[in-house]
Amino acid sequence: MQQREGASHDRAVPPTLAECFTQGWAEVTPAVPVLPGAAYAAKRRALLSARFPGERIVISAGGLKVRSNDFDYPFRPHSAFLHLTADEGGGAAPASVLVLEPTGTGHDATVFVRPRSLRDGGPNGTEFYRDRRYGEFWTGRRRTLAETSDALGLTALPRDDLARALASDVPTRVVRGQDPVVDAAAPPAAGAESELLAYFSELRLVKDAWEVEQMRAAVGHTVVAFHDVAGELPTAMRLARGERWIEGTFNRRARLEGYGLGFETIAAAGAHACVLHWTRNDGLVRDGELLLLDAGVETDTCYTGDVTRTLPVGGRFTDAQRQVYDLVYAAQSAGIAALRPGAQFGDFHDAATRVIAEGLDAWGLRPGGAGPHDRSLYGRYTVCGTGHMLGLDCHDCADARSSAYLHGALEPGHVLTVEPGLYFQPDDLTVPAHLRGIGVRIEDDFLITSDGADCLSSALPRAADDVEAWVTAAR
Numbered sequence: 314m315q316q317r318e319g320a321s322h323d324r325a326v327p328p329t330l331a332e333c334f335t336q337g338w339a340e341v342t343p344a345v346p347v348l349p350g351a352a353y354a355a356k357r358r359a360l361l362s363a364r365f366p367g368e369r370i371v372i373s374a375g376g377l378k379v380r381s382n383d384f385d386y387p388f389r390p391h392s393a394f395l396h397l398t399a400d401e402g403g404g405a406a407p408a409s410v411l412v413l414e415p416t417g418t419g420h421d422a423t424v425f426v427r428p429r430s431l432r433d434g435g436p437n438g439t440e441f442y443r444d445r446r447y448g449e450f451w452t453g454r455r456r457t458l459a460e461t462s463d464a465l466g467l468t469a470l471p472r473d474d475l476a477r478a479l480a481s482d483v484p485t486r487v488v489r490g491q492d493p494v495v496d497a498a499a500p501p502a503a504g505a506e507s508e509l510l511a512y513f514s515e516l517r518l519v520k521d522a523w524e525v526e527q528m529r530a531a532v533g534h535t536v537v538a539f540h541d542v543a544g545e546l547p548t549a550m551r552l553a554r555g556e557r558w559i560e561g562t563f564n565r566r567a568r569l570e571g572y573g574l575g576f577e578t579i580a581a582a583g584a585h586a587c588v589l590h591w592t593r594n595d596g597l598v599r600d601g602e603l604l605l606l607d608a609g610v611e612t613d614t615c616y617t618g619d620v621t622r623t624l625p626v627g628g629r630f631t632d633a634q635r636q637v638y639d640l641v642y643a644a645q646s647a648g649i650a651a652l653r654p655g656a657q658f659g660d661f662h663d664a665a666t667r668v669i670a671e672g673l674d675a676w677g678l679r680p681g682g683a684g685p686h687d688r689s690l691y692g693r694y695t696v697c698g699t700g701h702m703l704g705l706d707c708h709d710c711a712d713a714r715s716s717a718y719l720h721g722a723l724e725p726g727h728v729l730t731v732e733p734g735l736y737f738q739p740d741d742l743t744v745p746a747h748l749r750g751i752g753v754r755i756e757d758d759f760l761i762t763s764d765g766a767d768c769l770s771s772a773l774p775r776a777a778d779d780v781e782a783w784v785t786a787a788r
Contacts, residue, residue, distance in 0.1 A: 322383065322446040326439070334442050335434035345460040350399030350614060353523045355466060357516060358397055362413060362420040364512055369485040370413040370420070371499075372397060373492035377407045383445060387573065391491055392705040393513040395615050398424065398465050399523075402572040402615045406455050407447075410475055410495060411467075415483060423468045425475040429457045488513075507712070514713035517704055519726035524704065525760060527616035528728050531571065532758050532769040534610035535618030538566035539773055542606055543787035546598065546626055555598030556580040559606065567610040575609035575617025576707045586623065586752025587736040589696055600627040603634055605752055609707060619707050619730055620770050621756030628785040630777055633747045637735050638777050641753045644668040644733040645775075648699055652731070652759055652766035656723050662699040665733040669695060680743060694737060694744075700730040703758055723761050728769075732756030 326334075361370060374390035390405045397411055406426045413420040430441030430449045441449040449455065461469040470478070479485070479498035486502075486509045487495050520528060545562045549555035559580040567574050581591040582598045586605035598604055604626050609618040623638060625631075630638055648665035670691050673679065680690040702709040702718065709728075710718055723729075734754030737744045755775060759766040774783040 323439075323443045324445055326443055331439065335432070335438070338432045342457075343460070345456065345463045347466050348399050348401065348404075348464050350523045350527075351464070351466040353521050354397055354399035356521075358413065358420070358422050360516060361397065361512070365486065365509075366419075367415045367484065369415060369479075369483045369498075370509070371479065371485060371487040371495050372411045373488055373495045374400075374405055374407065374409040374411075375491040377446065385446070389572075389615065391488065392517075392615070392709075393488055393510075395705055396513070396517055398467070399614070400465060401613045402611070403613060404456065404464065406461075408472055408492065410472070410492060412475075412478060414478075421468070423470055423478070424461065424465060425470050425472050425478070426458070426461050427455065427472045428461075428469075429455045510712040511714050511717075514710040515717045517710050518702065518713060518717065519724055520704065520728055520760075521726070524616065525726070525728075527612055527614050528618075528704070528758070528760065529769055531575070531610055531612045531616045532618035532620065533772075534566065534570040534612070535608065535620050536770055536772045537570070538563045538608065538610055539606065539620065539622060540787070541566050543624065543784055546604070546624070546784065547788055549598040549604075550600055550626060553597070554595050556582055556585070556594040556596045559598065559604065560594045563606070563608045567608075571610045571612040572615060573611050575611040575619060579605065579607035579621075581605040581607075581752065582626065584739040584750035584752070586754075587738050587750065588752075589734075589736070598626055601631065602626050603630075603751065603753065605754055607754065607756065615705055617703070617705070617707055618758060618770070619703055619756065620758060620773065621732055621734075621754045622773060622780070623753045623755065624784050625781060626784075628788065629781055634751060634753075635777055637737070637748065637751050637753045638755075638780075640669065640672040641733055641735055641755055642776060643672070644699075645731055645755045645757070648731040648733060649757075649759070649766065649768070652723065652729075652761065654723055654725050654761055654763060654765075658719055658721055658723060658729075661731055665699045665731070666691070666695070669733060669735065678744065693741075694735050695733070696736055697734075699733045700756075703728045703730055725761050725763050727761040728758065729761070730756050730758055 372393050374394040377385040380386045388407045409426045412423050431438040445451045458469040485499040486505050487499050542562050549558040552558050560578045563578050577592040579591050580594045582596050582604045583602040585591045585596050603623050605623045607621040611617040644665040647668045648661040651661040651664040680693050736752040737748045739750035758769045774780045
């Protein structure tokens with residue numbers, strides 16, 4: 314069990330000091346209000362209950378993962394656990410597990426958690442000062458069972474009771490690969506497990522009112538962080554690893570305003586912008602080159618923004634840079650115009666791709682002599698798609714069935730990105746020399762509404778002239 318797992322992280326303590334730790338502690342019982350999203354999470358659990366009647370559903374928050382030796386990565390709960398509890402990243406205890414136990418009329422929901430460290434000197438009463446992985450003196454105070462119950466509006470029981478609770482013979486579906494005790498509760502069943510994961514993803518496709526608030530907050534914080542970065546370009550230009558300064562500037566705002574990053578920040582200057590997921594961020598930021606910044610702030614509730622801007626470092630695009638930027642801008646504008654309820658998810662991608670293809674044709678860049686709509690060959694310069702769903706994950710709802718997502722229709726409450734790009738590799742001999750090494754992506758986040766789409770990131774400049782004015786004013 315988890316208590317014994319922590320024992321390997323125990324710190325040896327002399328008996329006299331151990332005795333000292335058993336007394337002299339004040340009883341602290343803060344009032345814990347119910348979390349704002351708890352009522353919405355209860356509605357989601359009701360839908361889950363109706364979808365899988367008579368079956369036990371087990372969702373783990375996941376546990377700590379070792380980074381090196383006795384240091385762990387920061388804990389971030391599994392998105393399905395977050396969605397069904399509305400817990401917060403900083404409040405959820407590692408190895409928490411949500412169990413929906415079937416009843417005659419539905420399900421009883423219980424969360425099994427590692428409670429606050431006892432201080433009574435009993436068998437588990439040394440954890441708070443000895444256990445370097447879970448002890449309160451080492452990692453901070455956890456909620457008591459009562460506090461967890463109050464915060465989530467759920468029954469909360471000790472994590473040590475989990476195996477016993479899962480031992481009865483009930484048809485069980487689990488989110489596998491997050492917790493060995495959970496994995497042991499049901500034999501592997503790929504079909505049943507993929508069906509469960511697909512349902513969780515599809516349940517997240519349409520955001521409710523509370524989730525929309527979280528998305529607005531996440532994107533709003535992201536916008537502020539982009540403004541921070543624009544003001545730091547002169548400093549970044551003076552440093553040997555200017556990309557790292559850009560990364561740190563954004564990340565500082567993310568930690569200040571939220572739980573952290575929705576994904577690793579891409580701060581790609583010069584030809585690094587042609588690497589779609591450049592996160593090494595160890596390069597120079599030079600006057601006359603472009604900086605492609607793709608980043609998102611994750612709120613305390615773990616909803617994330619995802620925005621990209623490509624900035625002229627010195628404040629002005631060169632002719633070649635503006636040529637590429639303006640084509641990407643036109644493609645994004647066409648994609649945005651295609652966003653409306655009832656439109657197919659792929660429509661905005663088709664609209665943006667068509668503009669890219671026609672623009673490249675006009676430049677004489679028709680790879681292999683392809684026609685204007687042959688994506689497979691134009692992909693040499695575009696590489697990836699033009700957008701994705703956004704929410705608790707940057708690439709949210711990824712396990713949804715194609716019929717519900719990629720081949721589905723847009724609905725009010727969908728939140729997604731539109732992010733076309735052109736990436737001309739520095740060694741691509743099919744591209745004129747003056748375009749090689751230029752990478753441009755423009756990405757914004759949109760909420761589908763009853764009559765169109767609301768750009769959540771509209772506070773950031775998008776057109777080339779406006780971007781130049783923004784960067785120049787921020788210097």
